[in-house]
Amino acid sequence: MNSSALFTYQKNTGGRMSRTDEAVEAITSMIMDNGWGGGYKLPSQRSLAETLEFSRPTVREALVAMETLGSVVIQPGKGVFVSGGHSATPVVKPPSLERMVERSGLSGHGSQMYQFRYAIEPAIASLVALNATEAQIADMTVVVEAMVRAIEKEDFVGFFKLDFTFHSQMIEAANNRFFIEAMAPFLGLFFESQKIPQTEDSGVKETVDEHEMIMKCIAERKSVEARKAMEEHVRGVARRAGVRLLV
Known part of the structure; x- marks a missing residue:
């Protein structure tokens, strides 16, 4: 246990759970014990791993699971924040697709979002294949693995959130601040466009297969192949949404 931590934590050793479930319980207990409200930024993954005595991959997977459950929000480039509550910096829910489309002047031009993507x-x-750190690649791999488990549990709401998390991580892992700043205004609309093709179960497995191919290319540091894999994914997402891309 890291005695120099600036927050309190008391380990609960009762019961028999997976390491990920134990980490979820430990982080949840830490939040409650310290009275961290909505909008509070959690310590870094490294700090959590050292203090709670879990490996960093286990902590990463636990945080992804907690985001799926709605207890934390992972914001690329900023950190992990406690959800809800009455903090002065609450987490803002993405606006609806219809509202974003109307506001952006894209009404009647639904295919434009997919063309943009x-x-x-x-x-x-x-x-990402060129610039991502090994830790960022590990984070994205954990999310894709969690997507597979979400399908097995038929947790499609969790699947949608994980899908959005993956693409948000991609933006961050490019490690180019211009992409991060350019994409920020469109993340709400992007989130909604991820959900549209998944209203039918048939498209979910295809989506995971495409994500796994993207990650394979990234892990092998093959930038050209990663680009092509993402092109195939976006075409697939558009097709499942009933949109024909003219590319």
């Missing part, structure tokens, strides 16, 4: 995301995937 096709133009931008393959370039991001290519940069």
